[in-house]
């Protein structure tokens with residue numbers, strides 16, 4: 270079986286590539302990092318190590334790579350593949366959509382065989398977003414043919430894979446935990462299930478539980494940690510006052526998730542505690558600037574902070590911790606992150622009041638807007654008092 274995977278980065282190699290290889294797929298990575306592509310082509314294998322006391326190592330073999338600019342070879346690989354996956358970042362999907370469309374076009378001309386395409390990104394409806402981007406490159410006739418042959422099931426992916434500091438460029442250190450949930454309702458009845466993947470009849474509760482617990486909590490740790498001058502999540506998680514902020518936000522999203530989807534409260538609380546332990550993993554060194562990266566995406570209306578806070582508001586649940594985390598995200602002024610820079614520019618050009626609305630979509634007369642503003646001023650003062 271053949272899989273084409275876009276994005277041979279941390280999740281690509283450390284999670285999706287590993288799992289697909291273990292399931293018997295030959296994986297062809299598509300990436301724009303020339304050195305990475307060349308190494309994968311030369312070696313045809315790489316190592317994944319579990320961050321735990323045993324440091325278990327796995328060899329992922331029968332892999333190769335194609336540079337993303339080689340559209341003809343990428344299209345050919347897609348035409349022949351049994352599965353296409355991505356882990357490039359949700360904002361990058363638009364840049365790979367054209368290649369996927371060319372691959373679908375070749376496939377429709379050649380075999381016309383069905384194909385499953387799964388976006389493994391931290392976003393609600395990632396594959397659905399990819400589908401509409403891909404369709405914008407297809408004619409109406411091709412779209413109708415694709416509707417019959419190509420499925421784009423949404424998915425939730427969970428495994429912490431920090432920036433790598435290994436001498437071996439291809440080696441990846443990952444946490445042992447993983448969860449990959451795929452929407453079964455969008456798959457053809459004869460789809461050959463991938464071992465290790467959990468297929469859910471309804472993905473929405475899973476993706477929201479994951480994004481609004483793991484990712485909400487993780488970015489809270491990053492933004493509060495950054496404000497206090499910490500470099501790694503492991504250091505941050507040793508600070509009881511910051512852990513209280515992180516857990517507070519996770520409890521707020523938890524209350525909303527429990528009310529909305531009927532999760533068992535005790536079980537959800539255990540889920541939160543397990544995630545806090547995962548953040549603490551002493552065998553990983555996870556930089557706050559990685560976990561806080563792309564703050565505009567993370568503050569956007571459909572993402573891990575604003576969406577659960579607005580749902581909670583509608584359910585009558587107070588969200589002081591989420592408001593404070595959003596304020597901390599607005600103060601994430603890491604100069605090497607283009608989105609962090611853009612936030613600082615927006616705030617200085619328009620003022621914080623208008624910037625909050627522009628970034629989060631929350632209107633000025635909404636009580637959550639007032640709470641974010643208040644928390645912003647207070648965090649800013651605390652920061653200047655500390656310096």
Ligand SMILES: NC(=O)C1=CN([C@@H]2O[C@H](COP(=O)(O)OP(=O)(O)OC[C@H]3O[C@@H](n4cnc5c(N)ncnc54)[C@H](O)[C@@H]3O)[C@@H](O)[C@H]2O)C=CC1
Nearest residue numbers: 276277278279280300301337356357358359390391429430
């Ligand atoms: N690292 C993590 O712990 C987790 C990440 N994710 C999600 O997985 C996705 C990838 O994240 P990471 O692996 O951490 O990022 P990464 O930066 O390590 O990997 C992304 C890869 O995509 C490649 N890329 C960029 N533009 C491309 C293009 N036009 N064509 C082909 N390849 C391209 C990059 O060169 C890089 O190798 C993101 O959506 C992230 O939210 C999800 C769960 C966990």
Ligand SMILES: O=P(O)(O)OC[C@H]1O[C@](O)(CO)[C@@H](O)[C@@H]1O
Nearest residue numbers: 391426427428429430483487560
């Ligand atoms: O690109 P994003 O959304 O920051 O993705 C990385 C996040 O995903 C996670 O792996 C959780 O699944 C965290 O490590 C990290 O916070």
